[in-house]
């Protein structure tokens with residue numbers, strides 16, 4: 096796909112780190128598969144993966160977790 100920020104460069108498959116914040120809760124997920132722009136570094140994570148991570152974050156907020164750092168594992 097083309098990067099929506101630069102609009103000229105094609106993204107390449109790679110991995111990225113995602114940070115989610117919700118109220119006082121912070122979740123950091125490393126090694127998430129994504130499309131990365133080689134020009135500006137913008138990362139594009141599949142909607143399915145984002146939804147997965149948000150769902151996991153909801154659970155952690157409910158259980159009272161404040162900070163969570165993990166490595167991404169495909170469901």
Ligand SMILES: [Zn+2]
Pocket residue numbers: 098099100101102104132133134135136137
């Ligand atoms: Zn770009």
